[in-house]
Amino acid sequence: MKKVWIDAGHGGKDPGASANGLQEKNVVLELSLAVKRQLESKYDGVQVFLSRSTDVFLELKDRTDKANAAGADILVSIHCNAGGGSGGFETYRYTSASVASAAFQNLLHTEIMSRLKPFGVIDRNQKAANLHMCRESKMPAVLTENLFIDVASDASKLKRQEVINALIDGHVAGIAKYLELERMEEKPVTQERDINQVSDWAADAWEAMTQNGYVDGTRPGATMTREEGAVIFNRLRTNLLKLISGNTQEIKDLETRLLQIEKEDLK
Known part of the structure; x- marks a missing residue:
């Protein structure tokens, strides 16, 4: 079972970047929750943990301590940017990052950007x-860093569901590719x-x-209910009774004939 730690930046008393009717803490929480849902619903052998699943404040140390204690295989900290002039998307690794972190960054960045290019994201x-x-x-x-809250063109993109979906899909695809996750078998419809x-x-x-x-x-x-079945059988019963009552003499004649045959057999 692969363990993924998703860290939604900021939260609670710390809104992060705020501009153009958006707050970073809300955007990144939406992304984080959706990444967890998609990974666990579409791929086998993966468990996703969240630093926060609601609007609460956590110190940075609390976030990394919990991720380390959980034995997560990878960590993705999801943020939005600010103060970037023209806006755009970027990713970060540590300055002395391991080869594994660099490889993960390359895959994740590539998958996300491939989905953002159609929207003109820098x-x-x-x-x-x-x-x-x-x-x-x-x-x-x-x-x-998922676009710039304080850049009007980026903020307008973040208000579009198709852009949010592109960010979610990119994160999911990059994580799945790095961990070599297998998609769940789709049952035929x-x-x-x-x-x-x-x-x-x-x-x-x-x-x-x-x-x-x-x-x-x-x-x-x-599908037929028991009530509908009762109606059909009752109609059949009514018709049979009508049939019997309408042929009373024929039934009596048949009984008489049978008795005659029986007497002849006894002679």
């Missing part, structure tokens, strides 16, 4: 810095029949039952 490239989340983590760790269309093999019987008043001719493919 690629600010892969970078290294002395950031706590990357420095104090004992596993390969990458910090993503059973084609549901049209309940208003009668099957060929039952067409004659259905027509006869309709003409004789046992069914109303609608929804031939629908």
